[in-house]
Amino acid sequence: MTEVRPGLSRRRMLGFSGASLLVGAAAGAGLDRVALAEEDSDAGAAVAFRGAHQAGIATPVQDRLHFAAFDVTTGDRDRLVRMLREWTDAAAAMTAGEAVGNGAVAGPPVAPPDDTGEALGLPPSRLTLTIGFGPTLFEKDGEDRFGLRARRPAALADLPHFPGDNLDPDRSGGDIAVQACADDPQVAVHAIRNLARIGFGTVSVRWSQLGFGKTSSTTPGAQTPRNLFGFKDGTENIGGGDRALLDEHVWVGAGDGAGWMTGGSYLVARRIRMHIETWDRTSLREQEDIFGRNKGEGAPVGEEKERDKPVLARMKPDAHVRLAHPDSNHGARILRRGYSFTDGSDGLGRLEAGLFFIAFQRDPRKGFVPIQQSLATDALNEYIQHVGSGIYACPPGVHEGGYWGETLFA
Ligand SMILES: C=CC1=C(C)c2cc3[nH]c(cc4nc(cc5[nH]c(cc1n2)c(C)c5CCC(=O)O)C(CCC(=O)O)=C4C)c(C)c3C=C
Numbered sequence: 001m002t003e004v005r006p007g008l009s010r011r012r013m014l015g016f017s018g019a020s021l022l023v024g025a026a027a028g029a030g031l032d033r034v035a036l037a038e039e040d041s042d043a044g045a046a047v048a049f050r051g052a053h054q055a056g057i058a059t060p061v062q063d064r065l066h067f068a069a070f071d072v073t074t075g076d077r078d079r080l081v082r083m084l085r086e087w088t089d090a091a092a093a094m095t096a097g098e099a100v101g102n103g104a105v106a107g108p109p110v111a112p113p114d115d116t117g118e119a120l121g122l123p124p125s126r127l128t129l130t131i132g133f134g135p136t137l138f139e140k141d142g143e144d145r146f147g148l149r150a151r152r153p154a155a156l157a158d159l160p161h162f163p164g165d166n167l168d169p170d171r172s173g174g175d176i177a178v179q180a181c182a183d184d185p186q187v188a189v190h191a192i193r194n195l196a197r198i199g200f201g202t203v204s205v206r207w208s209q210l211g212f213g214k215t216s217s218t219t220p221g222a223q224t225p226r227n228l229f230g231f232k233d234g235t236e237n238i239g240g241g242d243r244a245l246l247d248e249h250v251w252v253g254a255g256d257g258a259g260w261m262t263g264g265s266y267l268v269a270r271r272i273r274m275h276i277e278t279w280d281r282t283s284l285r286e287q288e289d290i291f292g293r294n295k296g297e298g299a300p301v302g303e304e305k306e307r308d309k310p311v312l313a314r315m316k317p318d319a320h321v322r323l324a325h326p327d328s329n330h331g332a333r334i335l336r337r338g339y340s341f342t343d344g345s346d347g348l349g350r351l352e353a354g355l356f357f358i359a360f361q362r363d364p365r366k367g368f369v370p371i372q373q374s375l376a377t378d379a380l381n382e383y384i385q386h387v388g389s390g391i392y393a394c395p396p397g398v399h400e401g402g403y404w405g406e407t408l409f410a
């Protein structure tokens with residue numbers, strides 16, 4: 001259930017109605033977080049922070065993203081744990097629409113405020129904060145900085161090199177990642193900024209990425225969003241309410257090894273540049289052949305409706321959907337949760353744009369890796385390039401009184 005924080009709430013201060021109370025009441029009534037958020041079409045509502053699984057994985061996808069990867073700058077394990085406790089309190093407050101600590105204006109005038117203030121007066125905006133731990137937290141340059149080496153899950157293996165990869169190390173990796181999703185970009189940015197501020201002296205931001213326009217959904221009944229190539233993206237995704245598929249492909253099971261990850265999931269992030277100008281000079285027929293679906297409706301080749309069952313044999317052998325489909329990958333499935341991005345233009349007048357691809361899975365060695373290997377012959381590769389990468393172990397959800405990563409550091 002959502003924690004009620006002391007101090008000056010950004011909503012209480014402005015007389016805002018208590019969306020977080022709705023979450024609390026619903027949790028008390030036994031409704032689960034996904035069902036609540038799905039029913040609640042109010043983009044300003046709160047998503048419960050605590051639960052068996054972290055929010056931001058199976059919960060409905062919000063409109064905006066701020067993803068940040070941090071490097072830990074201390075070698076002091078206790079200090080790191082202290083920061084994770086402080087982050088947890090701040091995350092619980094911000095996701096409930098509350099200010100961090102004693103707020104932006106209620107603290108002593110001689111000290112910097114606990115909260116940076118730019119979200120004052122804004123509703124919770126369905127903010128979710130999801131944490132993950134990168135391979136380098138467990139071992140970096142042969143060094144076991146925090147005594148965690150033996151706790152590294154086998155599933156948190158470094159990703160192999162894939163054909164066509166052109167990865168920028170300054171936009172890859174990181175000891176800790178936080179995915180902030182919200183319906184208001186200011187709320188997502190505020191959340192990452194406050195975590196970075198709290199972490200000063202313990203962590204520093206290695207790289208971050210803003211995203212707009214979700215390119216996948218976890219609510220199959222909702223309208224499928226479109227990516228920057230103009231195609232519906234996320235049609236065949238794992239639904240947030242599909243418990244059987246989530247248990248099979250997304251949540252780490254008790255028998256999977258690394259018991260501290262039970263109920264957690266692995267996040268793979270890929271910054272994928274999309275060559276928009278080249279794509280825009282490509283014929284409609286060619287574009288549709290590349291995906292194996294039509295552009296208007298999103299129907300598979302030879303079918304009429306988006307949700308019609310695809311017949312892979314009707315698609316070109318190098319069609320994206322044919323190669324990514326579970327039937328071409330021994331049943332491998334992932335939960336996609338990516339966002340479009342544009343970071344202005346590059347020096348050649350081309351849009352610096354693409355897809356910030358995010359996928360959650362029970363084991364990347366059986367999810368993202370084989371699918372991406374199968375995409376080696378994808379016709380889409382002429383129009384895209386992977387330029388950033390990260391893999392992170394996202395622990396299970398936080399219970400009352402617990403903190404982010406408690407099962408790992410216990
Ligand atoms: C390794 C995983 C994947 C990467 C990387 C990836 C990149 C990528 N995808 C699109 C656009 C579309 N993808 C679609 C389907 C689809 N893609 C993946 C995986 C990766 N995509 C999967 C598993 C699937 C579902 C396949 C299936 O079961 O049918 C679609 C079709 C609509 C849909 O189902 O979502 C589009 C469109 C882009 C533009 C891109 C890189 C920039």
Ligand SMILES: [Fe+2]
Nearest residue numbers: 233320321324
């Ligand atoms: Fe795809």
